Amino acid sequence: MTTNATAENEGGRWRRAGQVLLKVVGFFVILEPIWMLLPFAGFLYGSVLRIETLARYPATAWLTHFVCPVLSFGWTGPILVVVGSVIFLVGASQIYWAKFRRSGLVTRGLYRFVRHPQYVALTLFGVGILLTWGRAIMFIAFFAMMFLYYYLARSEERNCLRLFGEAYERYRQRTSFILPGDRLLRPLGTRVARLALPAPVRVAGAFALTMAMCFGLMWVIVALKESARTVPYLTATVSFGSPVEAAPQVALTAGEAGGIPFVQSGRMAVARGPWPNAAAPGFAERVLLRLPRSLALTSFLTFLSGPDEDVLIVFCAPYERPEQPGTPGMRAGGGTGGRGPAPDPHGPDRVRLMLLRCGLAPGAGIADAFADKSKRQVHRACIAPVNLARAEAEDMVEGKVITPGPGFPAEERWDLFVRQFQGQRAAGVTRSSTALAPGRSDNARLVLVRAPILRTRLDEAFAREILDRLVESASFRDRLRAAGAGGEMVAVAFPRPGEDWYREHHRRPQISVFVMLARLRDGAALDDLFHPGGRELAGAFTVEMDFKVERPADSAGAVAMIGPRRDLEERWRFFLSGVGGGVAHHH
Secondary structure, eight states: OHHHHHHHHHHHHHHHHHHHHHHHHHHHHHTHHHHHTSTTHHHIIIIIIOGGGGGGSHHHHGGGSBSSOTTTTTTHHHHHHHHHHHHHHHHHHHHHHHHHHTOOOOOSGGGGTBSOHHHHHHHHHHHHHHHHHOBHHHHHHHHHHHHHHHHHHHHHHHHHHHHHTHHHHHHHHHSBSSSTTGGGGHHHHHHHHHTOOOHHHHHHHHHHHHHHHHHHHHHHHHHHHHHHOOOOEEEEEEEOOSOOTTGGGSOOEEEEETTEEEEEETTEEEEEEESHHHHSTTHHHHHHHHGGGOSTTHHHHGGGGSSSOOEEEEEEEOSSOOSSTTOTTOSOOSOOSTTOOOOOTTOTTEEEEEEEEEEEOTTOOHHHHHHOGGGEEEEEEEEEEEETTSOTTSOSBOSOOBOOOTTOOHHHHHHHHHHHHHHHHHTTOOOOOOOOOTTOOSEEEEEEEOOSSHHHHHOHHHHHHHHHHHHHOHHHHHHHHHHTOBTTEEEEEEEEEOTTTTTSTTSSOEEEEEEEEEEEOTTOOGGGGGSGGGEEEEEEEEEEEETTSOTTSOOEEEEEEOOTTSOHHHHHHHHHHTOOOOOOOOO
């Protein structure tokens, strides 16, 4: 008997500990909007919890998306938070005042209508939070908390029956459980009890039903939100000046073969990667345009003007030689994913080119060389460090050009690049099949979406200042031009919190702008950008902005190219998930 009692006490302690832990976790998730406003939010989310890690994997990225638009129904959400807090405090004060006076069972005030007004208060509080800041992970936490509160309330009622006996039973008969009027559901509870299901089956079934309701509600809300959503944005024109004269003379096409995306011009092809800089919009095209003008590579490229039909295949590796031989392109440029890679310490325009002169099998083309090893043979190789930020009149090659001898393992290097591309595809990375035209346009359209930062939606002057600073920035203008923006290729900017956002939120903050290049489909209008069938995402980069820099000085800072660690469509969906309505503004 003693052993059974000890085991029962031990089990009770574990249950209580589990309940406390679940309540703490649930409260933390539900109160996310409050944590986001605190000065240490960046450290908490980035260094401790690494919440953004969820966005790195397709299976978990949806947890970070917003189900309800931010501030759904205006200030209804915050009002419900305040009302829920007040009801909770009133209910708690009744309980503790009764304990202080030792007056026994509390049946007046809020407890006259429902037996658990504090749980009603927490429900209103949670609903208010979801209408204010309703991420998917918070929806799941809210329904899990409601499930837990139900069983906690049942446990509390059993304790009250032991303490107050008949008096509490009479109180139960004349009041509702949690929701006013839920006494009508008592016959249903009686029928379920008659089934005499084991407790684990009842609990598991109830939890499954709760989660089914949660996911069903999320699906309905998202469907309604997306069907009625109007994305608020501002527009501007970024002037580049005169187009580059040499650019229109070269025809560029894009393709993919053997899992390797590439850009081709005649007998030359440059792979879009695997190094992130080379995957950036317009990068491979710029390499193709400048290769024939490089004096440092003239001797290696003479075969292109000869009678044979050899072709040039170019892969891009990090600017610095890798720390371990035989692993070109594997060393990261900083960062662990999440919000994207950190800026390359050598800048976004520097890479090492591995140029391979290849002979082709009869009837084979460049696509066949990528797709089938038997259709090509590497004759020579060349390695050159290049910097595309150098002026057009200068040679893009900076540093020593290396031409390895016959023993160079070109096919091994090629296979390594292929494995890197395969790894990126396995991670869900997709690349644009559009050939961009850097330098051919004299201007580009810039669209600033007033999301995901809530302040850009509530404060139009703040959003306009971001847009104006981008238009005025010479470095941003050069980056857009190099990326191939212009014509049907539109630059779409999403402002995000910068490093000091939580400290300087209402003063002069730092902003991180996520810029995507989107090609409008034939005949599509600008509003069609926000419909998947109206545009194709071609690439992205981020630019840091510091509002402490006084205009007209350039407030745009470091640029980071978004390479294979970020799926652009997923990022696009996340940025727009918090938007449920608004007016499209044009500037």
